Amino acid sequence: MTTNSRINPNISPSARTARHCGSSASASSVGITRLIGAVKGNSCHRSRAPCSSPGALLYHEARQTRNHHGTRTMTTRRILRLSGPETEEFLQGLISNDIRKLDQGMVYAALLTPQGKFLADFFLARDGESVLLDVAEPLADDLLRRLMMYKLRAKVTIAPAGLNLQRGTGPAPEGALADPRDPAMGWRAYTSAPEGDDGSDWDAIRVAHCIPETGIELAPETYILEAGFERLNGVDFRKGCYVGQEVTARMKHKTDLRKGLARVAVEGEAPVGTEITADGKPAGVLFTQSGGQAIAYLRFDRSQAEMQAGGVTVRRL
Known part of the structure; x- marks a missing residue:
């Protein structure tokens, strides 16, 4: 070129x-x-x-x-x-x-x-x-x-x-x-x-x-x-x-982003698109996973503590 x-x-x-x-x-x-x-x-x-x-x-x-x-x-x-x-x-x-x-x-x-x-x-x-x-x-x-x-x-x-x-x-x-x-x-x-x-x-x-x-x-x-x-x-x-x-x-x-993509640690594997919850409340969606980590779409005000996605544990990095 x-x-x-x-x-x-x-x-x-x-x-x-x-x-x-x-x-x-x-x-x-x-x-x-x-x-x-x-x-x-x-x-x-x-x-x-x-x-x-x-x-x-x-x-x-x-x-x-x-x-x-x-x-x-x-x-x-x-x-x-x-x-x-x-x-x-x-x-x-x-x-x-x-x-x-x-x-x-x-x-x-x-x-x-x-x-x-x-x-x-x-x-x-x-x-x-x-x-x-x-x-x-x-x-x-x-x-x-x-x-x-x-x-x-x-x-x-x-x-x-x-x-x-x-x-x-x-x-x-x-x-x-x-x-x-x-x-x-x-x-x-x-x-x-x-x-x-x-x-x-x-x-x-x-x-x-x-x-x-x-x-x-x-x-x-x-x-x-x-x-x-x-x-x-x-x-x-x-x-x-x-x-x-x-x-x-x-x-x-004019706004602070309250949601967005972030890296998370994942203990196990879950299908792409699995809902992430925190204390039973919707907190995000789990996407691509590799080597015990993943990309997730998170609601930031609910993503500080330990979360769940299907049967696996998710933590924000």
């Missing part, structure tokens, strides 16, 4: 999406019960029918994609190429992060609903005069549909890039870019070779650094600040308007 093109530092948000900054949606946190319902819906716990939603498909892929050691491997990704003279202006008016950061390397961002809820997360990287977009395969069709809906007459072309993701935590090959979420997540590169990685235990890394994954910790009811997007370099509060910006900014500046 080449990284020679420079972005105009005076670029303004797209007028085509500016209207979304006027959203008056509530910024209140999603309830524990609603989140459990969303997780169970994604994992089809309540139905024998095949799952068809993007989140459900990715959840099953994430649960089933394991190597012969039982270690989680990465989920399949789709790489799109956005090109045209208005590409960066177009993206700037939609995504949670500042497109101008492409000058510094890879950008992690999300597309939100006007109410500030999660739709998709993805990586952006400059490739010559175009921008590559790396998204989980089960979310790709819906994301592409939404991008085309917002595009209108913008001079932007969106097409398959004909590239695949290579990923690892060891020595980075030529052309690789650092994963912007956390140094522990290593590097990402895009080539014509089949998708692959270096065998890193991604679940163990994510749990150790509380990094959410689409379809597991990141679901349609998610608010990105509760999912740690500020810590993961996935949101910018100075860039200006984007879809869902008003709710996200209000949660940052």
